[in-house]
Amino acid sequence: MKESDITGIVEYWLKADKSFLLGMGVDLAKVPSKTEWENIIKQQFVLPTPVKEVYFVIWLLNNIPVGHSNINKIVFGEDASMHLHLWNSGVRHHGMGLTFVRLSLPYFFNNFYLKKIYCEPYALNPAPNRLLAKTGFTFIKKYTTIPGWLNFEQEVNRWEMSMA
Numbered sequence: 433m434k435e436s437d438i439t440g441i442v443e444y445w446l447k448a449d450k451s452f453l454l455g456m457g458v459d460l461a462k463v464p465s466k467t468e469w470e471n472i473i474k475q476q477f478v479l480p481t482p483v484k485e486v487y488f489v490i491w492l493l494n495n496i497p498v499g500h501s502n503i504n505k506i507v508f509g510e511d512a513s514m515h516l517h518l519w520n521s522g523v524r525h526h527g528m529g530l531t532f533v534r535l536s537l538p539y540f541f542n543n544f545y546l547k548k549i550y551c552e553p554y555a556l557n558p559a560p561n562r563l564l565a566k567t568g569f570t571f572i573k574k575y576t577t578i579p580g581w582l583n584f585e586q587e588v589n590r591w592e593m594s595m596a
Contacts, residue, residue, distance in 0.1 A: 433488040433500070436479060438498045441488065442469040444519040452521075457554035459584040481543055482508050489539050491518070491532040498528075501536040503549065504580070511548040512540060513580075516560060529563050537567075541595050548594045552579045555587040564591040 438539045445453075446466055464472065473500060485506060491499040499519045503512035514532055517522045542550055553560035555574055565571065569591035578585050 433477070433490045435474075437488070437497055437500075438470060438473045438477070438488045440490070440519065441473060442466055443499055444500075444517060445469060455557055456552070457557065457579065457586045457588075459582060462582050464594060473534070487512075487543065489536045491528075491536075493528065499532065501533060501540075503540050503544070506544055509545045509547070511550060511572055512546055514540065514549050514551045516551075516563070516579075522574060524559070529559070530566055533567050536574045537593070546595060550590060550592045551575075552588040552590050554579075554583075554587050561589050561591075564589075567593070569593045 445463060446469070450460060453463070460516050473488075475487070476484055479485075481487070484500055486504045487506065488500050488502045490497050491501065497519070501515050501516045502515060503514050505511075505513040514536075516529060516536075518529055518532075537549065539548060550572075551560070551564055551569065553564070555561070570593065572590040572592050574587060574589050576585060579588050
């Protein structure tokens, strides 16, 4: 991620269709303002890798940013929670997410010396659940939780991948 990519991430969250966000399990009342988003991401961008709380990888198609993956809940040398977002609906459902996730995983594992990455998508959101299975993640369990600071309480599927 470059500093100039912050705008794309912020715009994705602020311009996304409300029903799309709800389908991901987002509590609309928790979505930060533009300034709050920018400050959150900029604070993490300048930190050294071992102390980052969030780390982004930008996905490019024909050298144009079309999405991102990020990890948070990072325990350096142990594990982290992964998130995946295609910004443009025209890029979704064409198999690009699978390629992007496969390319992102080495960055997460190697830069944070992770042993395990987990992902907990909304159980009612089929696309990321299918993608994680195809990527080689192992389904662990389905349970009810508030999976992140932007979410409402929901049933999630916990998927995990360990460093081979």
